[in-house]
Amino acid sequence: KTEEELSASRRIINNLTIMLGVSKNRLEEVEKAKNNLKETKEKLTQMENEISDWALLEKAFSNDGIIALEIDDAGPQISAIANELLKVFGGRFSIRFDTQAAKADGRSLKETFDITIFDAETNEAKSIKRLSGGEKTWIEDAITKAICIYNKNASGKEFKTIFTDEKDGALDAEKKREFFLMKRKVLEIGGYDVEFCITQTPELVEMADTVITLEKGSIKTN
Numbered sequence: 001k002t003e004e005e006l007s008a009s010r011r012i013i014n015n016l017t018i019m020l021g022v023s024k025n026r027l028e029e030v031e032k033a034k035n036n037l038k039e040t041k042e043k044l045t046q047m048e049n050e051i052s053d054w055a056l057l058e059k060a061f062s063n064d065g066i067i068a069l070e071i072d073d074a075g076p077q078i079s080a081i082a083n084e085l086l087k088v089f090g091g092r093f094s095i096r097f098d099t100q101a102a103k104a105d106g107r108s109l110k111e112t113f114d115i116t117i118f119d120a121e122t123n124e125a126k127s128i129k130r131l132s133g134g135e136k137t138w139i140e141d142a143i144t145k146a147i148c149i150y151n152k153n154a155s156g157k158e159f160k161t162i163f164t165d166e167k168d169g170a171l172d173a174e175k176k177r178e179f180f181l182m183k184r185k186v187l188e189i190g191g192y193d194v195e196f197c198i199t200q201t202p203e204l205v206e207m208a209d210t211v212i213t214l215e216k217g218s219i220k221t222n
């Protein structure tokens with residue numbers, strides 16, 4: 001009987017040992033699963049943060065983000081420079097950048113972009129799209145040069161030279177002279193040393209400090 005009891009006890013111990021081994025294995029699997037779950041949660045949190053960052057960047061670079069803020073910030077400064085340049089033409093015209101407009105319902109605003117021109121002579125405000133050829137020429141050039149000056153100042157870099165194509169063809173004789181005077185105003189306000197420009201108008205050639213003449217096989221200056 002003692003042998004039988006001993007054998008039974010051994011079987012029980014053996015079974016318990018097996019069960020203990022199985023339990024240890026399961027415990028190790030549970031711990032491993034817990035570690036994996038922790039890592040998964042950390043990765044999930046990291047991905048959520050990255051998604052949030054990308055969503056913020058998407059918003060920042062959308063039309064309602066940094067772009068709109070840049071336009072809102074730059075608009076008044078550029079228009080102020082352009083209006084200073086336009087004083088050369090007697091101060092008749094002044095400009096304003098519009099970045100919002102009323103929606104059809106009249107109760108809310110929408111993002112837009114237009115340049116409104118105020119004509120002191122007619123006391124009328126209208127879009128730059130409605131200007132005549134001559135008026136549009138010098139106003140567009142004033143805006144272009146104002147943007148140029150603004151970018152120069154904002155960059156913190158020193159640019160001393162401007163290059164422009166011929167743009168005075170649509171102007172009458174008087175306005176051509178004023179157009180040339182505006183070039184000198186650009187140099188003054190923008191801190192430039194020289195502008196290289198093209199013209200076929202003899203009166204403007206005479207107003208230039210230096211004339212570069214291109215001929216076949218040669219370049220002359222005077």
